[in-house]
Amino acid sequence: MSAEGLKYLMIGLIMAGFFFDKWISWLNVNQKVPVVPRTLISHLDQEKLKESKAYQKTNYRFSLLTGLLSFVVTLGLIFWGTFGAMDTWVSGWVENPVWQSLIFFGLLFIASDLLSLPFDYYHTFKIEEDFGFNKTTHKTFVLDKLKGYVLGIVLGGGLLALLLWLIDQLGASFWLYFWAVAAFFMVLLNMFYTSWILPLFNKLTPLVEGELKESIMAYANSVGFSLENVFVIDGSTRSTKANAFFSGIGKQKKVVLYDTLINQNTTEELVAVLAHEIGHYKKKHILQSMVLSVLQVGVMLFILSLFVNSEAISQALGGERVAVHLNLIGFVLLFSPISTLLGIGMNILSRKNEFEADRYAKETYAGEPLASALKTLSVKTLTQINPHPLHVFVNYSHPPLLARLEKLELP
Template sequence: MPTSPDYSPSMLLTLAFAMALVAGLALKFWLASRQIRHVARHRATVPAPFAQHITLAAHQKAADYTVTKGRLGMLEMVLGCVGLLGWTLLGGLDALNQALLATLEGGMWQQLALLVAFVAISGLIDLPLSLYQTFVVEERFGFNKMTLRLWLADALKGLAVGVAIGLPIAALILWLMGAAGPLWWLWAWCFWMGFNLLLMVIYPTFIAPLFNKFQPLEDESLKARVTALMQRCGFSAKGLFVMDGSRRSAHANAYFTGFGAAKRVVFYDTLLRQLAPGEVEAVLAHELGHFKHRHIIQRIVTMFALSLAGFALLGWLSTQVWFYTGLGVRPNISLDPAITAAPNDALALLLFMLVVPVFTFFISPLFSQQSRRHEFQADAYAVTQASGADLSSALLKLYEDNASTLTPDPVYVKFYYSHPPATERLARMQTPAHP
């Protein structure tokens, strides 16, 4: 009588990873294909609810922009899948680790070198598509305002910030993994959360100005209007600023940044050029709705909980030999008791960051749904504090100016969209508030 094969944990992980990777890629392709076909099929006619506000030319531009990005996204999916296989099951990460071990032996410097080399190689692999997205796709549709010189300056600044902040953080986490005992992951999580909270405070003041200029809002009438709105809503901010977003893109936006006393309101200069004062007030009221409903706090708590679970899982997986071998990596194990093996901590970090998204992709619709619910709640709050007509007209202008399609595929929306489609948002604004 035939016996069933004896699958080791390593083999089971390999099979699970390969199946999840293939299933995820197939699902992504199916969703992207649906989106492209649906948008192209509705390209010829502006949807009836928008016919009086959106021109056919603008609607077709949005359709073409969406289709172009969708096709580029499909290429990016394939390359990402190939790259992930190359790093894991095909032995790329293992080869890089062995080469660095031969050069630097084991220890903190070898582990940091592994992290840096991985980031550098991955960045170089992603570079052609990034350049194509910015200087071909965005340029073709009139959104890119960046010169190559500015792009290079941003890249160098980003590299400097990454080295200045990322390397010390990586070194501390690696040190904790090796020196803090079995509960290192709990200490690492506490540090990571503390750093993220600190970053919310220092980012607006010290990091963001490295990339953009922030000037105080000078329009006194708009400033008075916005200040009155924030007072009505019981919200205080450190200042109202205008960011030179037009240096890089024609896309418009407004956002809150910072945490606690460091909160500030930031308007893109493109937004102020495109919207009337009442519409700017309505957009800001929507953002205030997120604070009124404590969405920011909810997201921070969710991030805390998920990261705690992630660190705990990493703490366990990093001690399992099958976790490495099942993903194509030879862990650093010494067969001689008198010889201390090189640490596997950097390997564990990289493998975890590479593999976990393959499995968590399938639950991403849950987070998208929650985000859309928050957007509906913020819209409902905004129409109680500002003009609903102004909010509707502002959204229509932003959809048009950002070339956001008005006819997305419903299934694609449920899986990916963090914001509801324009049709649903405007329909909700004309009905009683929803919980």
């Protein structure tokens, strides 16, 4: 395909992706406020459902505004060849191709972050504040941003530099070597995220001795699950929303409970939540997800290797020469339909795994306390109880609340 044809293909894919995403969101937000289901009467009333709908609509309008701005800016950059002009400017005062690419992406990152920063601030201190979720202070907001920048430069910048160096040295055969590095990094991050990364932002403390810890340990022993590390994360310093997650493999595995979750749920409900997380481990969902993610990265890198030195893609973005950084941008845009399909497939698998983890918790502990915990979590976070089926199919990594309750509350 000619450079001109690729240019308009990219524009067409961006437009198709944007309108498809916003159409699905529109369908979802226009779902009527339902009558309170019988199973939720003890936790929910009609006023809370109306508040949930208001939260959905506010976030929809906000995402529409930010998405539209990003859409217009991206189209403009492609249509007017701005990416190519940036490449010409950078290459005029830096000779090394790796440094050219790093500076190019660095400038894009700075511009993108300056554009998104006011919207991040507004969402945190206006939308989340208005609906009673925000607990982030201005100091925490700034510190989180600064820490994110440092991590982005050290980890993201380091991996990007390695990728660019391998492409420069090995050409199209770079993909196999970088795949090995990426796979190692993904496994390392999974194992040590709660030890190395999370403490930079949140405080993790061991769960104190008492009824909850005794109940958790007793359940873990009953299902043959070796558990030494149960931690509480200070989620309440940023939000009233609650969560729990499982991280790591082998001796590095940890269960992390948000302090907000502990504060709003009974001991039985918390053990049921833990049983669900252990279910993911027992059913090998974590390993499965890791293997699939590594395979996806390998496929993506192989396809990238076919286009990384394409003159047509560079020219489509306004370049006057073959530039790896232009081809990386072009690849991301051209790969977007495949990325969307892969994301849908992973969400289908994830929803299946969530049902399996729920069933494991029900069979090894009890379904009723897990159902009760899900109800509390849903009400506290203003979760939509009747999402549009297409929105669920494309975007949900977890099954809708009522679908989970139906299975948990069956005899």
